[in-house]
Amino acid sequence: MAQAKTLTAEELQQVFDYTAQHSHAMRNRMMLLFSFWAGMRVGEIASLRVGDVVDAGGKVKAEIKLSAEQTKGRHARTVFLPQKLRDELQGYCDIRAVQDRKQSFFLTAGGKPFSANVMAQHFFWLYKKAGLEGASSHSGRRTFITTLASKGIGVRVLASLAGHRSIAVTQRYIDVNDEMKRNAVELV
Structure with missing residues (x-):
């Protein structure tokens, strides 16, 4: 699915x-x-x-x-x-x-x-x-988690906010996009 x-x-x-x-x-x-x-x-x-x-x-x-x-x-x-x-x-x-x-x-x-x-x-x-x-x-939850991840919130905090007991579950929610990658390389 x-x-x-x-x-x-x-x-x-x-x-x-x-x-x-x-x-x-x-x-x-x-x-x-x-x-x-x-x-x-x-x-x-x-x-x-x-x-x-x-x-x-x-x-x-x-x-x-x-x-x-x-x-x-x-x-x-x-x-x-x-x-x-x-x-x-x-x-x-x-x-x-x-x-x-x-x-x-x-x-x-x-x-x-x-x-x-x-x-x-x-x-x-x-x-x-x-x-x-x-x-x-489920789009709202995925968007919520992805938005916070793109703003630098750590996966442990994201997992807690989402009510996940495993950060592996939370990581599957994060949708990486080009804007996130552009912002990441600017940190170098």
Whole structure:
């Protein structure tokens, strides 16, 4: 099976431009941002509850503590949210104004919680309708890891951020491109 496509900044903007013009634009953008800016798996995003993301006062947390049940490998982990993601999430949370902290953070158009499978399919169709071939629900994670690697973040930190127990797994996520090679040779 081919690896998920790593998106360029332009391709990611293409997806955001598409989602902005269609139903549930803000929700879809937030789901994608969890993948691209926090490196979360689609199953982890689907498992989020309001209380995982916001504190009792309604403020978006800087760190999300995922329980073992919420992760692929059944190992609890902490997801660190960059400030730009927290800022966007805060706007989304303020508009939704959900009081029930146990409610799923993302709901389908029918008002039901997303399953991991339904969310993966949803991502696939968002990419396809935005005109991106080869992108899947894993594209965000690959792009997240590759982007950080291109900025010099070490593979051990990347593995920890991705929730990988082996750096060999993380290394397979890193997509080397010409820009990374150009920047590398300039360090000589």
